[in-house]
Amino acid sequence: MYGSLAGAAVAATLMSRVSAQALSVADINTVTQRLAESAQQSWELGTRAQSLLDLYIPNFSVFSSTGLPPPSSVPSNTTSAIAPVFSIARNVVSALKLNTTSGPTALVNGDGAAGDPASLGVAVLLANWTGQGSGDGLDFAKAAQNQLEYTLNVVPRTSDGAISHRAAQVQLWSDSVFMVPPFLAYYGVLTGNTTLMNEAYNQIKLYRNYLRDTSAKNLWKHIVLGTDAQDSPNDEGHWSTGNGWAAAGMLRVIATMKNSPYSKTFSSQQKDLASWVKEIHTAMFANIDSTNIFTNYADEPISSSMFYDTASTAFIASTVYRAALLLDDHSHLPNAEKCRQALFAPSNSSSKSALVRRAGSSSAPSPSGSADHSSSGSSGSPSSTAPLASPSATTAPLSGLLHFTDDGWLTPVVNPHQFGVEGQNSPEGEGFVLELQAAYNEWVAEGSPGKNAARENRAGGGMGCRMCCGWRPFDICLMGMFKKVKDEYPRIRNDLATIDLRRLPSFICMGHYCTNYCTNCNL
Numbered sequence: 001m002y003g004s005l006a007g008a009a010v011a012a013t014l015m016s017r018v019s020a021q022a023l024s025v026a027d028i029n030t031v032t033q034r035l036a037e038s039a040q041q042s043w044e045l046g047t048r049a050q051s052l053l054d055l056y057i058p059n060f061s062v063f064s065s066t067g068l069p070p071p072s073s074v075p076s077n078t079t080s081a082i083a084p085v086f087s088i089a090r091n092v093v094s095a096l097k098l099n100t101t102s103g104p105t106a107l108v109n110g111d112g113a114a115g116d117p118a119s120l121g122v123a124v125l126l127a128n129w130t131g132q133g134s135g136d137g138l139d140f141a142k143a144a145q146n147q148l149e150y151t152l153n154v155v156p157r158t159s160d161g162a163i164s165h166r167a168a169q170v171q172l173w174s175d176s177v178f179m180v181p182p183f184l185a186y187y188g189v190l191t192g193n194t195t196l197m198n199e200a201y202n203q204i205k206l207y208r209n210y211l212r213d214t215s216a217k218n219l220w221k222h223i224v225l226g227t228d229a230q231d232s233p234n235d236e237g238h239w240s241t242g243n244g245w246a247a248a249g250m251l252r253v254i255a256t257m258k259n260s261p262y263s264k265t266f267s268s269q270q271k272d273l274a275s276w277v278k279e280i281h282t283a284m285f286a287n288i289d290s291t292n293i294f295t296n297y298a299d300e301p302i303s304s305s306m307f308y309d310t311a312s313t314a315f316i317a318s319t320v321y322r323a324a325l326l327l328d329d330h331s332h333l334p335n336a337e338k339c340r341q342a343l344f345a346p347s348n349s350s351s352k353s354a355l356v357r358r359a360g361s362s363s364a365p366s367p368s369g370s371a372d373h374s375s376s377g378s379s380g381s382p383s384s385t386a387p388l389a390s391p392s393a394t395t396a397p398l399s400g401l402l403h404f405t406d407d408g409w410l411t412p413v414v415n416p417h418q419f420g421v422e423g424q425n426s427p428e429g430e431g432f433v434l435e436l437q438a439a440y441n442e443w444v445a446e447g448s449p450g451k452n453a454a455r456e457n458r459a460g461g462g463m464g465c466r467m468c469c470g471w472r473p474f475d476i477c478l479m480g481m482f483k484k485v486k487d488e489y490p491r492i493r494n495d496l497a498t499i500d501l502r503r504l505p506s507f508i509c510m511g512h513y514c515t516n517y518c519t520n521c522n523l
């Protein structure tokens with residue numbers, strides 16, 4: 001017991017340092033605003049729509065614990081939060097100028113990409129499902145159906161059926177796993193068509209066969225099979241963002257299946273997909289260096305042509321929190337926590353210049369000052385993370401963050417329109433920050449399960465925050481509360497409490513500061 005109190009003091013110190021490394025509500029609003037201003041390409045708009053749902057309107061996200069299909073009407077207190085999502089769908093569908101003779105066609109001009117426009121399909125399907133068409137006379141269902149028929153019947157395929165990412169040639173991109181299968185699965189759930197749900201799985205399986213590189217310990221290649229380099233060259237490198245698209249697309253499909261009435265029918269598919277997500281996490285984290293930021297191509301170290309990429313780092317980390325929530329897989333949580341802390345680290349001018357120098361760039365602006373970030377936000381409380389603020393709230397400058405410019409751009413990042421080159425102002429990168437925040441918030445709200453997975457695994461337990469086999473477990477709940485499992489209400493509320501889990505096995509820690517201490521029984 002005394003040992004655990006000493007441990008609590010250590011934990012308090014550790015936790016307060018860690019808690020500084022979070023974005024405030026104002027910060028997240030600024031990132032949301034940058035995304036709104038910059039997203040223009042088909043996949044950027046699709047990513048934006050889905051990240052807004054995941055962060056601000058979780059009841060209408062595929063990750064919703066309230067289940068799929070989503071509610072068929074939008075509660076009045078949600079109308080303004082969801083408006084930007086519907087306005088994306090409305091802009092897309094009104095530009096199509098559908099008429100009775102229109103047939104299979106992509107939702108937008110994909111600039112040669114057949115896969116990217118499908119990422120908008122989820123927003124369009126949701127607009128139909130919630131009856132938006134009756135107000136503005138747009139046929140969202142027809143637009144979605146035309147996109148589906150285009151994807152299934154017009155886009156070229158490999159001989160074994162993988163749907164090309166490009167329209168003019170058969171070429172598979174890891175990006176496509178995020179763009180197409182989640183649309184197929186969502187379409188399937190909303191129309192009760194399990195064939196489509198299975199096709200989402202089948203496409204991912206085919207893509208994995210072509211893109212997983214067993215000679216690179218299962219990292220995914222970026223682009224293969226193309227025969228027309230004028231249309232678009234192949235890229236056999238292991239693009240970090242591409243591994244993120246693959247893992248994130250798979251998690252969306254798992255969630256769509258799991259939260260639907262057909263979850264049992266697709267249990268083996270969910271199991272496969274879960275193991276493929278984990279395979280990517282294992283492959284990626286084997287390559288990360290001590291900065292805890294991925295390089296643009298995960299297994300290529302920094303060089304004159306290779307740079308650090310915070311966008312893929314945010315994306316991959318977001319998928320680790322999602323995997324923890326959806327799959328109870330906590331094995332890579334310690335890695336994701338390190339990434340998140342590195343991404344949201346306070347500015348330190350000497351380490352910033354070190355990173356920039358190693359990234360081969362001299363253009364990153366230096367945020368003024370080196371103030372502790374948590375004290376500069378409007379929130380004040382160190383435990384605040386960004387949650388249900390309005391996406392259209394006024395924005396404030398970010399300051400004192402190592403990996404964000406003052407106006408809220410993640411940095412350094414790959415140029416999302418030229419994937420071998422460092423860029424500035426990545427719209428998808430801003431979307432990945434929102435995805436990271438959404439998944440992280442949900443994980444924290446569940447009591448940060450598995451935060452100490454590495455240590456628990458070493459002790460032979462591996463049951464998240466709750467168990468250490470052969471060790472004497474104490475949970476320490478700082479500024480949080482203990483909550484009885486399967487019970488809505490806190491039974492014990494304490495600023496600093498410890499509980500011997502052997503005596504009270506049905507309590508878990510809720511809140512920001514859950515940690516777990518194991519003391520050896522023999523001591």
Ligand SMILES: *[C@@H]1O[C@H](CO)[C@@H](O)[C@H](O)[C@H]1NC(C)=O
Binds near residue numbers: 059
């Ligand atoms: C989400 O849906 C649940 C169940 O319908 C409801 O109780 C809850 O209030 C909703 N949450 C929000 C934020 O609207």
Ligand SMILES: *[C@@H]1O[C@H](CO)[C@@H](O)[C@H](O)[C@H]1NC(C)=O
Binds near residue numbers: 075077078388
């Ligand atoms: C909307 O109202 C529901 C109750 O109907 C409530 O549970 C939910 O938290 C509210 N959502 C927001 C975003 O205020």
Ligand SMILES: *[C@@H]1O[C@H](CO)[C@@H](O)[C@H](O)[C@H]1NC(C)=O
Binds near residue numbers: 099
């Ligand atoms: C219907 O739309 C198609 C495709 O946009 C167009 O080619 C055709 O002229 C339109 N037909 C009518 C009657 O407007």
Ligand SMILES: *[C@@H]1O[C@H](CO)[C@@H](O)[C@H](O)[C@H]1NC(C)=O
Binds near residue numbers: 130141
């Ligand atoms: C459109 O929404 C209606 C319910 O409002 C649903 O019956 C129909 O299946 C939906 N169509 C598509 C393509 O999702």
Ligand SMILES: *[C@@H]1O[C@H](CO)[C@@H](O)[C@H](O)[C@H]1NC(C)=O
Binds near residue numbers: 148152193
């Ligand atoms: C499911 O969707 C596919 C593709 O649109 C279609 O061919 C098939 O008939 C649908 N199945 C059912 C049961 O509606």
Ligand SMILES: *[C@@H]1O[C@H](CO)[C@@H](O)[C@H](O)[C@H]1NC(C)=O
Binds near residue numbers: 349350
């Ligand atoms: C800044 O970072 C460098 C290198 O990571 C470290 O040595 C130094 O102590 C840091 N300075 C402050 C004020 O934290």
